[in-house]
Amino acid sequence: AKEDGKNRIVAYEQKMREGIVNVLAVENDLKRALKAREFQAYYQPIVNLADGTLYGFEALARWIHPERGMVNPGEFIPVAEDTGLIVELGSQILEQACTTMNQWREKYPIANNLTVAVNISAKQFAESSLPTEVEDILQRSGLPSDNLKLEITETVVMLDAMKSVNQLNFLKSLGVMLSIDDFGTGYSSMSYLQKFPTDQLKIDLSFVQRMEKAPENIEIIRAIVNMAHSLRLRVVAEGIETERQRDLLYSLQCDYGQGYLYSRPLPEKEAEDFVKNSD
Ligand code: C2E
Ligand code: CA
Ligand code: CA
Ligand code: CA
Numbered sequence: 552a553k554e555d556g557k558n559r560i561v562a563y564e565q566k567m568r569e570g571i572v573n574v575l576a577v578e579n580d581l582k583r584a585l586k587a588r589e590f591q592a593y594y595q596p597i598v599n600l601a602d603g604t605l606y607g608f609e610a611l612a613r614w615i616h617p618e619r620g621m622v623n624p625g626e627f628i629p630v631a632e633d634t635g636l637i638v639e640l641g642s643q644i645l646e647q648a649c650t651t652m653n654q655w656r657e658k659y660p661i662a663n664n665l666t667v668a669v670n671i672s673a674k675q676f677a678e679s680s681l682p683t684e685v686e687d688i689l690q691r692s693g694l695p696s697d698n699l700k701l702e703i704t705e706t707v708v709m710l711d712a713m714k715s716v717n718q719l720n721f722l723k724s725l726g727v728m729l730s731i732d733d734f735g736t737g738y739s740s741m742s743y744l745q746k747f748p749t750d751q752l753k754i755d756l757s758f759v760q761r762m763e764k765a766p767e768n769i770e771i772i773r774a775i776v777n778m779a780h781s782l783r784l785r786v787v788a789e790g791i792e793t794e795r796q797r798d799l800l801y802s803l804q805c806d807y808g809q810g811y812l813y814s815r816p817l818p819e820k821e822a823e824d825f826v827k828n829s830d
Pocket of ligand 3: 609732
């Protein structure tokens with residue numbers, strides 16, 4: 552039994568070492584890929600739940616790897632976050648999203664009324680230089696600030712809520728829209744929610760996807776929507792895959808929806824076709 556325990560520890564240490572080597576390998580590859588500009592923003596449509604018309608897009612990072620093909624964020628965002636490389640990655644995606652949305656705006660009148668939502672990581676949000684960076688990117692791309700939305704997760708904004716009020720106020724003063732992402736998975740304080748200059752809450756897809764199997768999720772969503780509306784916030788539901796989910800969310804008075812029912816995240820050209828066809 553003693554030998555067994557020892558073997559287990561050896562096996563565990565071996566695994567740990569491999570894990571560390573793997574993180575280092577991914578880190579080096581990420582650095583190379585950032586220089587080589589291998590990250591692409593994909594765009595997932597967000598629609599008005601009432602009539603299915605286009606409301607905007609969420610930009611989602613994809614790694615177009617020369618050997619591995621397309622790599623999803625689950626595989627590189629955590630490493631990028633741990634190594635701080637997320638800051639550079641985040642600005643590349645932000646720049647692409649603003650530039651692309653502005654090109655659409657110049658081609659299709661409807662795009663003037665669309666917003667592109669960009670995810671802001673914990674590390675980016677903590678940087679005091681973020682508002683200036685956003686301002687610079689808006690200027691370079693020519694995109695009006697109200698066509699840009701920043702998504703910051705509930706966990707991140709609530710981590711140091713007092714500090715977040717300031718950072719959110721700086722960002723809001725640029726005229727951008729602010730959205731609290733993955734809402735419902737963290738612990739929000741109502742009194743802070745009221746102090747945040749946010750425009751919308753995004754209900755985490757886990758609630759949407761459990762809605763039918765576990766109906767208590769319907770009541771959670773109802774409570775979130777009612778609270779959000781009483782604070783004059785709009786509500787986006789993500790992860791909508793079925794018409795039944797869409798109908799339920801609409802009956803719960805969610806404002807906007809996003810999910811495979813409408814479209815997967817699309818490469819730039821296909822997303823442009825989506826805009827063109829809505830124009
Ligand atoms: P998120 O911000 O919560 O984004 C929503 C995720 O749900 C996306 O996964 C999207 O593809 C996926 N999704 C959308 N509709 C459906 C659906 O109907 N069913 C299912 N099962 N999934 C759906 P994705 O693109 O893999 O991104 C995962 C996470 O990676 C994002 O979660 C976000 O936290 C992070 N991420 C992606 N791009 C960026 C980025 O540019 N910067 C930062 N900081 N994080 C990013
Ligand atoms: Ca332009
Ligand atoms: Ca998001
Ligand atoms: Ca989410």
